[in-house]
Amino acid sequence: MTIPGSFLDDLVSRVDITDVVGSYVRLTKRSGSSMLGLCPFHSEKTPSFSVNADKQIYHCFGCGKGGGVINFIMEIENLQFRDAVEILAKRAGVTVPDSGVSDELMGKRQRMLTLNRDAAKHFHEMLSSPLGQTARDYLAMRGMSKAFITKFGIGAAPDSWSLLMDAMIRKGYSRQELLEAGLARSSRKEGGAYDLFRNRLMFPVIDVRGHVIGFSGRILGDGEPKYLNSPDTLVFSKSRNLFALNLAKKTKAGMLILVEGNIDVVALHQAGFDSAVASLGTALTAEQARLMARYTEMSVIAFDSDEAGKRAALRAIPLLEKTGMAVKLVDMGVSKDPDEFLKKQGADAFKILLQRSENHISYKLMSVRNNYDLSTDEGRIGYISAATAVLSELESKPEREVYGGRVAKETGVSPESIQMEIAKKFKSRKTRARKDFEKKVTRPREAFQQTDRQQREANVVSAVAEEGVIRCLARDPMLISIAQDMGFSHTEFTSTFLAETYEKLTKRILESRDTRASLLLSEFDAAGAARLTNILEKPEALPYSEQSIREYISKIRSEKFRSVVPDSHMLLEIKKFREQNGLS
Secondary structure, X not given: OOOOHHHHHHHHHHOOHHHHHHOOOOOEEEEOOEEEEOOOOOOOOOOXXXXXXXXXXXXXXXXXXXXXXXHHHHHHHOOOHHHHHHHHHHXXXXXXXXXXXXXXXXXXXXXXXXXXXXXXXXXXXXXXOHHHHHHHHHHHHOOOOHHHHHHOOOEEEOOOOOHHHHHHHHOOOOHHHHHHOOOEEEOOOOOOEEEOOOOEEEEEXXXXXXXXXXXXXXXXXXXXXXXXEOOOOXXXXXXXXXXXXXXXXXXXXXXXXXEOOHHHHHHHHHOOOOOEEEOOOOOOOHHHHHHHHOOOOEEEEOOOOOHHHHHHHHHHHHHHHOOOOEEEEOOOOOOOOHHHHHHHHHHHHHHHHHHOOEEHHHHHHHHHHOOOOOOOHHHHHHHXXXXXXXXXXXXXXXXXXXXXXXXHHHHOOOHHHHHHHHHHHHHHHHHHHHHHHHHHHHOHHHHHHHHHHOOOOOOHHHHHHHHHHHHHHHHOHHHHHHHHHOOOOHHHOOOHHHHHHHHHHHHHHHOOOOOOHHHHHHHOOHXXXXXXXXXXXXXXXXXXOHHHHHHHHHHHHHHOOOOOOOOHHHHHHHHHHHHHOOOO
């Protein structure tokens, strides 16, 4: 449903962006009204993500993301516009009004969620039917109780060509809807389709709001892939969701246990460890790490104990660490995964394992050491180089000294030598980080130029002037009278985006609506909001005055004649135009 602009303006004014962003990102005071933190939209070690409390906008000097509070919720939660507004409205204690105009995209999204819910019911019913015997036998073999099968909504997809599709079509869904939801695939036969999930144990993926957004299916018997996940759809993204987070978010354990497989998650919950979650068939992503950090300050990695699991753990550590979480790892010894460990040694033993979980630094050093033969000089030198590089990443000097002492003892080299090597690499890393920070934050013009190059404008000179007009009006709406007196309109813009922005901005001014950036940005999608934030935050060479906007408009008009080769008649027109506008 379309939301009245007046309501959106009021909502944005009610919600403090620093409070909203601060619930996702650890912010620290920088100067004035700005707060800094690590960008939640890309991986970085030096904070370049700025939140301006006065302007109520955010901007990352690194990746270029930016916008107002609605844009932030849309980006961080991967939501459509209305869903983001609903979240903020709930936070502000107000109700979102409707104008009665249907929103096609919103309706399509809700329809897909309803289809997924009905598909989950179908799979769960199939588990109890004669066609679900293979799946029931497998669950019994894995020791899954009926209570937890129900709690996780586990179901079965029998080895049938179109059982789900036929059932959903009988419920009134179309073949196209099944294809778009990732529940069916097109066949080579014209107009044909078949079930995506066949001969699989089915796990519905439920988001933190309780919606069934997708599925993860484990093969029953031999076959590849072992786990098949729903493709990305209007409501589902593998990289932005975690299996069982809807349950684990309620834990009182003070940690989230990250495992590799859905079966491991269910086994841990059944054994009393209700904080277990799993990624969805992919290596842990930065988005998933940030999602975990919203619910806990400690993560414990319990990946499979084979080499692939160890490599995956090493890749996950920095992603989790960058969110500010404490990171620990468990060593399950000869057991290949948490499920096997629980079956062999029980829940009490796993509890002890969690209590004795290793600091991620120890785990990294152990992994590095396994690559070198310390009985040789070459091996010791290689280990020292790799280990000191690992330790130079630590911000805490006591930690660097303690773990450096361990490396010294392992290699037979003096602690002083190890500390000198760590200090040298630490200083080098800090120098690189400082230079990178200065380039991004203290030299914003360069950062903006990098972003601007991504926007291929037909006339760069005119586009610069067009941006200037927008900045002038955003800072001083009264300057609209100058533009009107000069007969200036959006049709004179060379940039489509800037023309649309000018239209929206002037409409607000003429309707006597607030032109604050935070309110204007709510009218743009993520990409548009980021670009407009970059434009509004650019340093301005000219003062915001009547003369400034006149010069910008004159530059736009003079540039329109540069892209054509004029004939004699046109030369006269150009001369007349220049005389009328006081141009040389």
